[in-house]
Amino acid sequence: MKAIRRFTVRPVLPEPLRPLSDLARNLRWSWHAETRDLFQSVDPERWAASGGDPVRLLGSVPPARLADLAGDRRFLRRLAAVAGDLNDYMTGDRWYQAQPDELPAAVAYFSPEFGITAALPQYSGGLGILAGDHLKAASDLGVPLIGVGLLYRHGYFRQTLSRDGWQQEHYPVLDPNELPVVLLEEPDGTPAQVALALPGGKQLHARIWLAQVGRVPLLMLDSDVEENDLGERGVTDRLYGGGSEHRLLQEMLLGIGGVRAVRTYCRLTGHPEPEVFHTNEGHAGFLGLERIAELCAQGLDFDSALEAVRAGTVFTTHTPVPAGIDRFDRELVARHFGPDAELPRIDVERVLRLGMETYPGGEPNLFNMAVMGLRLAQRANGVSLLHGNVSREMFSGLWPGFDADEVPITSVTNGVHAPTWVAPEVFRLGARQIGVHRAEDALTVGGSDRWDAVADIPDQEIWELRRGLREQLVTEVRERLRASWRQRGAGTAELGWIDGVLDPDVLTIGFARRVPSYKRLTLMLRDRDRLMDLLLHPERPVQIVVAGKAHPADDGGKRLVQELVRFADDPRVRHRIVFLPDYGMGMAQKLYPGCDIWLNNPLRPLEACGTSGMKAALNGCLNLSVLDGWWDEWFQPDFGWAIPTADGVGTDPDHRDDIEAAALYDLLEQRVTPRFYERGQSGLPDRWIEMVRQTLSLLGPKVLAGRMVREYVERLYTPAALAHRSMDPDAARELAEWKGRVRAAWPGVTVDHVETSAVAALAELGTTLGLRVRVGLGHLGPDDVEVQAVSGRVDEEDRIADAAVVPLKPVGSPDQDGRWVYEGPLSLDRTGPFGYTVRILPAHRLLASSAELGLVAGPSEEVVEGAGLLMR
Numbered sequence: 001m002k003a004i005r006r007f008t009v010r011p012v013l014p015e016p017l018r019p020l021s022d023l024a025r026n027l028r029w030s031w032h033a034e035t036r037d038l039f040q041s042v043d044p045e046r047w048a049a050s051g052g053d054p055v056r057l058l059g060s061v062p063p064a065r066l067a068d069l070a071g072d073r074r075f076l077r078r079l080a081a082v083a084g085d086l087n088d089y090m091t092g093d094r095w096y097q098a099q100p101d102e103l104p105a106a107v108a109y110f111s112p113e114f115g116i117t118a119a120l121p122q123y124s125g126g127l128g129i130l131a132g133d134h135l136k137a138a139s140d141l142g143v144p145l146i147g148v149g150l151l152y153r154h155g156y157f158r159q160t161l162s163r164d165g166w167q168q169e170h171y172p173v174l175d176p177n178e179l180p181v182v183l184l185e186e187p188d189g190t191p192a193q194v195a196l197a198l199p200g201g202k203q204l205h206a207r208i209w210l211a212q213v214g215r216v217p218l219l220m221l222d223s224d225v226e227e228n229d230l231g232e233r234g235v236t237d238r239l240y241g242g243g244s245e246h247r248l249l250q251e252m253l254l255g256i257g258g259v260r261a262v263r264t265y266c267r268l269t270g271h272p273e274p275e276v277f278h279t280n281e282g283h284a285g286f287l288g289l290e291r292i293a294e295l296c297a298q299g300l301d302f303d304s305a306l307e308a309v310r311a312g313t314v315f316t317t318h319t320p321v322p323a324g325i326d327r328f329d330r331e332l333v334a335r336h337f338g339p340d341a342e343l344p345r346i347d348v349e350r351v352l353r354l355g356m357e358t359y360p361g362g363e364p365n366l367f368n369m370a371v372m373g374l375r376l377a378q379r380a381n382g383v384s385l386l387h388g389n390v391s392r393e394m395f396s397g398l399w400p401g402f403d404a405d406e407v408p409i410t411s412v413t414n415g416v417h418a419p420t421w422v423a424p425e426v427f428r429l430g431a432r433q434i435g436v437h438r439a440e441d442a443l444t445v446g447g448s449d450r451w452d453a454v455a456d457i458p459d460q461e462i463w464e465l466r467r468g469l470r471e472q473l474v475t476e477v478r479e480r481l482r483a484s485w486r487q488r489g490a491g492t493a494e495l496g497w498i499d500g501v502l503d504p505d506v507l508t509i510g511f512a513r514r515v516p517s518y519k520r521l522t523l524m525l526r527d528r529d530r531l532m533d534l535l536l537h538p539e540r541p542v543q544i545v546v547a548g549k550a551h552p553a554d555d556g557g558k559r560l561v562q563e564l565v566r567f568a569d570d571p572r573v574r575h576r577i578v579f580l581p582d583y584g585m586g587m588a589q590k591l592y593p594g595c596d597i598w599l600n601n602p603l604r605p606l607e608a609c610g611t612s613g614m615k616a617a618l619n620g621c622l623n624l625s626v627l628d629g630w631w632d633e634w635f636q637p638d639f640g641w642a643i644p645t646a647d648g649v650g651t652d653p654d655h656r657d658d659i660e661a662a663a664l665y666d667l668l669e670q671r672v673t674p675r676f677y678e679r680g681q682s683g684l685p686d687r688w689i690e691m692v693r694q695t696l697s698l699l700g701p702k703v704l705a706g707r708m709v710r711e712y713v714e715r716l717y718t719p720a721a722l723a724h725r726s727m728d729p730d731a732a733r734e735l736a737e738w739k740g741r742v743r744a745a746w747p748g749v750t751v752d753h754v755e756t757s758a759v760a761a762l763a764e765l766g767t768t769l770g771l772r773v774r775v776g777l778g779h780l781g782p783d784d785v786e787v788q789a790v791s792g793r794v795d796e797e798d799r800i801a802d803a804a805v806v807p808l809k810p811v812g813s814p815d816q817d818g819r820w821v822y823e824g825p826l827s828l829d830r831t832g833p834f835g836y837t838v839r840i841l842p843a844h845r846l847l848a849s850s851a852e853l854g855l856v857a858g859p860s861e862e863v864v865e866g867a868g869l870l871m872r
Contacts (some may be wrong), residue, residue: 011058014070019083024054025180026086028214030117031136031419033427038082042069051586053119055180090215094142095445096713103713104721106144108262108274109134110284112254113156113239114149116213118586120179121155122220124239124549125514126611127318129585130383131280132213133417133611137705139214140419140444143713146265146274147218148258148284150250151176151209156239159549159582160487165565167550167558167581171238176209176222184208184219184265192268194221194260196252199341204232206253208261217271219261221253240551248328248336251369255279255286256342259294275721278314278712279377282325282369288313288376289351293343300729302350303736306376311732311846312724314716315377317370317409318608320390321518326369330356333367359397374398374409378723378848379716382411383609386632390605401856403803408849412715413630414609415708418443418700421615423593429465433457446706454697459682459689466596466620466692471504473594477545478502480580480587487581501575502543507676509624510595510616512547512583515557518606521548522560524599525567526661534665535576540673543576544599545591547583588612593619597672600625601664603656604645605632614703620692624672626660634702639695641667723848735846738784739853742842748778749785751859752819754838756826769826773808773838774819782810786843786850787822791836800835808838 013021020042029035039054040047043061050056069075096103113128114120114135123129131147138145154171162168176183184192184207196204205228206221223235234242235249242250259277266273277287288309295305319325330352335341338348355372357363374380374395382388388411392404399407419427422443431439433453442451482498502508515521524531524544534542546564550557561579568577580587592598598616600607600623610629617623623640625631635642646659680686701707727735753774763769771789787810792803808824815821826836840857841850 011061011063011066013058014066016070016076017066017079019079020054020058023083023086024058025182026090026212026214027116027120027180028086028089028139029054030119031417032086033424034085035082038078041075041078051118053117053180055119055178059178094140095710096142096144099713102718102722104144104275104717105272106146106266106274107138107276107278107717108146108148108259108287109138109278109280110148110254110258110287111280112149112250112283114147114218115585116211116218117180118584120181120211121174121584122149122152122239123585124156126609127281130318130414130609130611133415133420133705134280134709135213135216135218136417136420137415137444137709139216140417141706141709141713142215143709144272145216146262146271147211147213147216148254148262149218149220150236150239150254151181151220151222152236152239153222153224154238154241157549157552161484161561161565161579161581163488165562165569167561169552179209179211181209181211181220184210184261184268186268191225192261192264193225193227194257194264196257197342197344198232198249199335201340202229202232204228204235204249204253204257206236206257206261208264210265217265217269219258219265221257221261223253244328244332247326248332251283251326252286252336252342255284255288256290258284259287259290275724276312276314276717278316278717279373280316281318282315282373285315285355285369285373285376288372289337289343289346289354293346295732296345298729300732301736302346303740304729304732307735307739307846308724308727308729308732310376310378311727311848312720313377313379314712314720315373315380316383316412317373317380317391317395318383319370320387320394320606320608322394327363327366328355328369330365330367357397359400361397370395371398378852379720380409381716382409384413384630384633385411386605386629387411387608390608399851399854401854401858402851406851408851410715412708412711413633414611414614415703415705416611416614416618417705418618421589421592422618423469423589425465425468426593426619429457429461430454442701443704444706446701446704446710448701451697451700454693454700457693459684459686462620462689462692463684467504469593469619470508470596473508473545473590474502474504476587476590476594477578477580481578484581497571497574501578502545503541506576507540507542507597507673508595509542509544509597509599510546510591510621511544511599512588512591513600513610513612515548515550515560516554517556517560518603519548520601520603520657521546521557522563523601523657523661523664525563526657527665528567530665532573534668534673535573537673540677541576542668542673545578545580545595547580547587547591549583588615592616592621595621596676597622597624599664600628600631601643601660602626602628604628604647611703617695617699617703620696622691622695624664624667630703634699636694636698639691639699641672643667719848723846726846731846735844738844739842742780742784742853742855745779746842746855746857748776749780749840749857750776751838751840751857751863752776754859754863763828765828765831767828769828771808771824771826771836771838773822775822775840776817776819777840782820784842784844785840787838787840789824789826789836789838791826791834793830794833794835798835800837804829 046060111131113123115123115129115132135147157169160168186192191207194206205225206223207225209220211218224233291309292305334348337351354375355367357368382391391409392407396404396407478498565579568579592615598613598621604626607629613623626643644663646656675688755772757770787808789806790803792800808822811821811823842853
């Protein structure tokens with residue numbers, strides 16, 4: 001029989017056990033081993049059955065067991081110690097509190113998904129896991145961050161397989177009352193709410209759930225409330241579900257509703273108001289519009305409010321391809337803004353102008369969320385060095401006239417939260433070397449270039465650790481594989497073979513991630529005979545564990561999953577290669593430590609960062625990857641292998657896959673497996689162990705989320721906070737007026753004449769030439785511009801590389817024609833073909849970058865020909 005109504009019945013904890021409730025509601029338990037151990041000791045069987053979720057555990061423990069624990073002095077001492085440790089963690093000074101005073105009072109961090117723990121399934125893949133790690137690392141460092149997201153009642157889908165290996169999706173209903181979250185309430189006890197205006201006089205209401213991630217509050221908006229009609233109740237139903245309007249409403253709720261939720265939270269708790277707003281990908285871009293509307297309500301005009309908002313906004317892009325960006329039809333966006341809908345005081349055309357693709361190659365009728373994000377943020381970044389380069393190329397149309405390397409998008413390479421992803425056994429090995437507190441600091445704060453203490457760990461201990469982790473993975477894989485086959489319809493009698501799946505002494509390769517086509521799940525199947533030879537090699541076999549979800553609407557991705565599953569079902573190899581459905585955080589935490597090799601073979605350069613290999617590396621797993629994302633930046637032969645790529649412009653995709661798959665097989669056959677199985681004089685694989693040691697000591701400190709968040713604080717958050725403070729209403733009006741004046745006058749800005757003191761096309765290294773330039777500034781003055789000499793080596797097409805920029809100084813007053821003369825030195829500081837040019841850029845003390853306006857004036861063709869701009 002089916003229940004007609006559902007309740008969540010909470011346990012009443014005896015008074016001595018009340019601290020358990022606080023411990024369960026703070027998600028620090030998800031990365032704090034002592035807290036998890038305490039909950040496990042409450043009832044080991046129920047802890048396992050709850051999936052390691054303290055809230056579910058406490059809801060299932062019998063009152064008699066709770067009464068026993070309330071009288072157990074040993075347990076109460078442990079409880080007091082763990083609760084005291086959490087209190088110290090929450091209230092004590094950490095890294096951030098020891099930094100200079102100019103740091104932001106608070107930062108609001110918006111993301112469409114957050115992967116904190118499997119007990120709060122609000123993530124689909126890397127973007128969400130990265131956001132979760134960002135919050136955890138900010139908490140460990142003491143950064144006053146407020147996370148903002150949505151609470152999806154169905155989360156992301158659960159994945160099973162049909163008998164023939166086709167992916168099937170299931171959307172379990174999540175009851176927030178059974179999750180580690182609490183409702184944000186007004187002083188009178190009613191739920192705090194935000195509301196958005198919808199076309200036709202309707203409203204979208206949302207409650208605010210609070211997840212406490214260590215020191216960091218995460219606000220999650222939930223539209224499944226009685227005040228909404230059925231359609232509006234479903235806005236936060238699924239992560240990345242529904243059509244265009246559904247997605248637009250989700251993103252309006254995240255951005256606009258999210259700012260309102262932050263204001264509500266700060267009002268109710270006294271938390272400092274954020275000085276910096278950080279949008280993690282374009283989904284939350286509408287937050288800038290809400291903040292503009294706030295300032296307009298205080299008396300600023302739109303342009304001045306825009307400048308004030310931009311100063312304190314950071315935008316992070318995660319996609320290396322235009323197809324990965326949310327884009328909406330212009331008319332759909334227009335319908336949801338303006339007098340009859342949201343932000344009624346802001347002209348709809350101003351809203352549209354922020355997101356329209358008004359650049360060569362853009363779609364003029366599409367509203368691009370990333371373009372809006374960039375136009376609303378004074379600071380932007382990609383998520384690896386290579387991705388920064390790709391992003392500057394991809395968005396260069398927004399800054400016409402500038403070389404891609406001058407586009408104002410920097411990069412902060414992603415990191416991973418070590419306490420979440422490092423196996424307890426790996427942590428204990430480090431703690432034995434340097435002590436628990438130093439080990440915790442090394443994994444959270446970071447700051448050192450290398451972990452030298454790893455050098456002192458004996459080879460035998462490293463090898464025993466690696467084998468133990470592999471053995472745990474084998475057990476985990478067999479359990480999950482058996483459950484998967486039962487879901488696929490197999491009976492127990494058919495599954496005896498699973499007891500022989502994988503071997504704890506065989507080289508184990510892991511491959512787990514989302515399954516878009518560019519990640520090439522099935523590249524390993526390109527030559528099946530060769531793969532079989534590797535799997536079944538009599539002396540040097542390999543075994544492979546594969547996991548991953550295809551997007552529900554991506555039938556191509558589902559076909560890749562099915563192709564892999566069918567190969568793994570083959571009785572000849574099924575003991576050596578497995579596909580595990582329903583990849584998520586719980587599986588990942590077993591998978592990374594248990595693998596010897598982490599495989600990654602995307603189409604370069606389509607992996608923005610790719611952090612799974614970082615998590616594997618922190619456990620002593622070696623990377624075997626295409627030079628893409630973070631691996632392009634940090635690869636060294638000391639701790640892994642690079643798969644050669646065939647990414648020439650004219651390469652046929654099929655041919656490219658053949659070449660790169662062959663390179664992968666070659667590496668495995670000739671270099672990877674021999675090194676794993678080769679034994680030194682001690683009987684151990686000395687050279688392999690040395691690579692594990694180098695991975696931990698050299699790569700470990702780099703891949704930390706603590707390092708990443710410290711970089712955000714120092715390079716982006718603090719400059720944004722300083723810019724925000726300097727952009728008071730008067731400064732914002734001044735900058736907006738100045739920008740309007742410069743844009744209007746720019747057609748009259750010209751470089752009219754260029755001459756140097758050089759008389760020949762040859763010169764000696766170290767020579768300094770005099771440069772004299774005559775420019776027209778129209779209605780602008782020297783205070784509005786900077787005239788620059790740009791010089792450096794040139795290629796065959798006279799393009800300047802590695803440019804050096806020298807500002808030139810105005811000499812005297814304008815001549816009779818209103819022209820100004822600028823002069824300065826030009827140093828010939830490198831040999832070979834050398835060239836220079838001259839350009840004029842807008843200049844103002846409140847600009848974050850001279851490219852900010854996308855305006856540049858250079859010499860005309862006639863001036864170029866007369867100036868001899870190239871020297872050889």
